[in-house]
Amino acid sequence: MALVRSLRARVVLWVSVALIVLFAFTIVGLDLAFRQSIDQALLEVLEAHVDGLVAAAESDPSGELTMPVGNLDPEFQVANSGMFGAVFDPDGRAIWQSLSLIGRDFPADELPAPGKKHYAKLDVPGFPPLEALLMGTEWEFANKRTAPYTFAIAVSLEPYERRESAFRRNLIAWFGGITLTMLVVIGGLLTFVLLPLRRLERQVREVEAGERVSLTGNYPTELVGLADNLNALIETERRRLERYRHTIDDLAHALKTPLAAMRTLLTELHGKDKAHPEPQVDSLERELERMDQRVSYQLRRARASGATGLGTEPVAVAPIVDDLKLTLDKVYRDKRVACSLDVAPGTLFRGDPGDLTEILGNLMDNAYKYCKSKVCVAGDSNAERLSIRVGDDGRGIGAELAQELGQRGKRADESVPGQGIGLAVVRETVELYRGTLSVGHSELGGAEIRIELARAGAL
Amino acid sequence: MRVLLVEDDQTLNQSLATQLEKAGYAVDRAEDGREGLYYAQEYPIDLAIVDLGLPSISGVELIKQVRADGKAYPILVLTARDRWQDKVEALKLGADDYVVKPFHVEELLARVDALLRRASGWAQSELVCGPILLDTRTQEVKVKGEKLELTSFEYKLLEYLMLHAGEVLSKTQITEALYEEDFERDSNVIEVFIGRLRKKLDPQSEYKPIETLRGRGYRLAIARGTPDPA
Numbered sequence: 067m068a069l070v071r072s073l074r075a076r077v078v079l080w081v082s083v084a085l086i087v088l089f090a091f092t093i094v095g096l097d098l099a100f101r102q103s104i105d106q107a108l109l110e111v112l113e114a115h116v117d118g119l120v121a122a123a124e125s126d127p128s129g130e131l132t133m134p135v136g137n138l139d140p141e142f143q144v145a146n147s148g149m150f151g152a153v154f155d156p157d158g159r160a161i162w163q164s165l166s167l168i169g170r171d172f173p174a175d176e177l178p179a180p181g182k183k184h185y186a187k188l189d190v191p192g193f194p195p196l197e198a199l200l201m202g203t204e205w206e207f208a209n210k211r212t213a214p215y216t217f218a219i220a221v222s223l224e225p226y227e228r229r230e231s232a233f234r235r236n237l238i239a240w241f242g243g244i245t246l247t248m249l250v251v252i253g254g255l256l257t258f259v260l261l262p263l264r265r266l267e268r269q270v271r272e273v274e275a276g277e278r279v280s281l282t283g284n285y286p287t288e289l290v291g292l293a294d295n296l297n298a299l300i301e302t303e304r305r306r307l308e309r310y311r312h313t314i315d316d317l318a319h320a321l322k323t324p325l326a327a328m329r330t331l332l333t334e335l336h337g338k339d340k341a342h343p344e345p346q347v348d349s350l351e352r353e354l355e356r357m358d359q360r361v362s363y364q365l366r367r368a369r370a371s372g373a374t375g376l377g378t379e380p381v382a383v384a385p386i387v388d389d390l391k392l393t394l395d396k397v398y399r400d401k402r403v404a405c406s407l408d409v410a411p412g413t414l415f416r417g418d419p420g421d422l423t424e425i426l427g428n429l430m431d432n433a434y435k436y437c438k439s440k441v442c443v444a445g446d447s448n449a450e451r452l453s454i455r456v457g458d459d460g461r462g463i464g465a466e467l468a469q470e471l472g473q474r475g476k477r478a479d480e481s482v483p484g485q486g487i488g489l490a491v492v493r494e495t496v497e498l499y500r501g502t503l504s505v506g507h508s509e510l511g512g513a514e515i516r517i518e519l520a521r522a523g524a525l
Numbered sequence: 526m527r528v529l530l531v532e533d534d535q536t537l538n539q540s541l542a543t544q545l546e547k548a549g550y551a552v553d554r555a556e557d558g559r560e561g562l563y564y565a566q567e568y569p570i571d572l573a574i575v576d577l578g579l580p581s582i583s584g585v586e587l588i589k590q591v592r593a594d595g596k597a598y599p600i601l602v603l604t605a606r607d608r609w610q611d612k613v614e615a616l617k618l619g620a621d622d623y624v625v626k627p628f629h630v631e632e633l634l635a636r637v638d639a640l641l642r643r644a645s646g647w648a649q650s651e652l653v654c655g656p657i658l659l660d661t662r663t664q665e666v667k668v669k670g671e672k673l674e675l676t677s678f679e680y681k682l683l684e685y686l687m688l689h690a691g692e693v694l695s696k697t698q699i700t701e702a703l704y705e706e707d708f709e710r711d712s713n714v715i716e717v718f719i720g721r722l723r724k725k726l727d728p729q730s731e732y733k734p735i736e737t738l739r740g741r742g743y744r745l746a747i748a749r750g751t752p753d754p755a
Contacts (some may be wrong), residue, residue: 268673315606319578322605325627327537334540358627364606369608390609393616397623399643420610427609 148222457508558582652749
């Protein structure tokens with residue numbers, strides 16, 4: 067049953083199996099009981115008719131047994147009525163046979179001894195299936211002479227069989243109807259009972275997609291524990307991420323401040339004798355540079371949370387772009403960059419706000435850095451995707467770097483410093499959201515970086 | 526120019542202060558947020574360099590309080606975290622620029638220089654007052670196109686005067702901007718340097734660039750050659 071995933075399907079399946087087994091036993095039982103009662107009735111009919119024959123027989127004055135037609139059941143007189151009778155003399159010759167036999171011989175296989183009854187199921191060509199009773203009697207004549215006679219009755223089973231199959235058909239129709247009705251009722255009931263589970267499932271999906279902070283609403287007693295535990299899990303995950311980021315930040319501080327100190331000290335060493343720079347100092351500076359590159363890249367990578375936007379609400383893109391514009395306008399004040407924003411109202415990012423700020427910050431910073439005087443940021447989103455374009459009027463991005471950026475999953479710590487590292491981190495963050503980054507030409511004349519982000523949790 | 530440096534790492538604080546002093550700035554040093562805030566509020570500083578990850582009072586809090594206090598001098602933020610959210614927050618609260626650790630000293634000095642220039646209303650790295658041209662990038666001074674040899678102190682003094690061209694600058698102001706706190710204030714060193722600078726800038730006494738206003742101080746009397754509207 068591992069294949070049956072749906073709870074409802076499971077219940078419906080098992081209930082129908084149980085009903086079918088139960089009803090099969092019931093049908094067989096009822097059928098047997100019905101059959102028995104029919105058999106009993108048949109025997110009674112046979113015995114009554116044999117008794118009737120015996121009662122109708124008369125001894126005639128010649129010392130022979132006769133069957134006056136007037137005393138007999140009219141059914142014996144109708145052709146093929148399904149009721150046949152006969153009386154056999156001691157020699158086994160039929161002294162009377164009913165008209166219903168229309169000239170055929172009564173299909174007697176053997177005659178019982180006097181005082182015995184012989185029941186038989188007869189299947190004789192030319193006759194319907196028959197149930198027969200042959201009764202041997204010692205007939206006493208008026209002159210005290212006795213002779214053994216056999217009275218025989220055969221009744222067609224056809225009407226009984228017809229009744230039986232009609233009964234069976236009715237039985238199956240009723241039970242079939244009851245089974246179907248019960249399955250429909252159970253199905254409906256399950257839909258109703260499972261409604262809270264569906265709501266739970268939907269809410270979990272929304273939490274995963276960053277559209278909901280926690281599970282809310284009244285859940286039935288059986289699910290309250292589950293919902294609470296899930297909420298606790300979401301909260302733990304969110305805290306864990308927070309703690310993780312704090313650790314990364316502390317690590318950044320702990321690593322980079324000494325690096326900064328070392329670099330400043332090296333500058334001091336350099337400054338002492340400008341005419342004869344120490345080669346070791348140069349080497350040290352290069353090593354420091356490499357350390358810085360690696361550390362920066364790894365820390366920035368580590369901080370991107372990617373698809374684990376658990377417990378966060380959708381982030382409006384426009385305010386982040388506005389803040390970044392203010393920041394960069396201040397930093398690049400001397401350059402007097404004209405930055406135009408075209409972020410559609412209601413543009414939402416479903417994920418971690420820090421990740422979005424990193425992506426946009428790096429892209430916009432690059433644009434400000436490499437533009438001549440114009441930068442343009444545009445964005446829009448629908449339920450599934452967020453699309454952002456950052457363009458400038460600079461010289462554009464070299465074909466080599468553009469191609470490298472297009473390669474998915476390529477580690478960037480070996481790529482060119484400066485523009486490379488920021489964009490590499492952007493690309494990796496974008497990939498965490500199963501998004502894409504592409505480099506194109508901006509209407510402004512320079513490069514345009516386009517990113518497409520799927521919402522967290524969406525495939 | 527007087528610079529406040531708030532950085533909790535002693536080594537970095539020490540060596541950065543040395544480099545700043547060598548570049549001609551008077552440096553006040555603080556190693557935690559509380560001390561930094563005290564200097565920032567009480568001392569006549571021209572620029573503050575503030576690390577964001579400070580003990581006792583965070584860098585962000587310090588910037589907030591300094592701005593709430595109405596101090597308008599430029600603030601340069603040092604950050605190890607290199608996180609755009611931090612940069613945005615710091616600049617929104619009133620910082621003017623940021624440098625990510627580990628930085629090149631030259632870059633930091635260039636940023637400091639640019640901030641000070643901007644704060645005095647100059648947009649370019651070249652300051653021009655009449656025939657005097659001072660390039661803050663190369664630290665060269667030319668008068669009527671002729672290169673002038675100045676000592677480091679003379680250069681700083683001229684830069685200070687040019688950044689505040691047209692303003693009256695008291696001896697105390699000049700001393701505080703160019704020397705550290707424990708400098709002997711009533712010495713006549715400033716007078717001596719002003720005299721030397723006058724001789725170098727205007728040996729024939731043609732246009733008398735530096736005015737002495739008795740009892741009040743000095744003023745660079747030539748208007749800016751390329752005034753910056755911003």
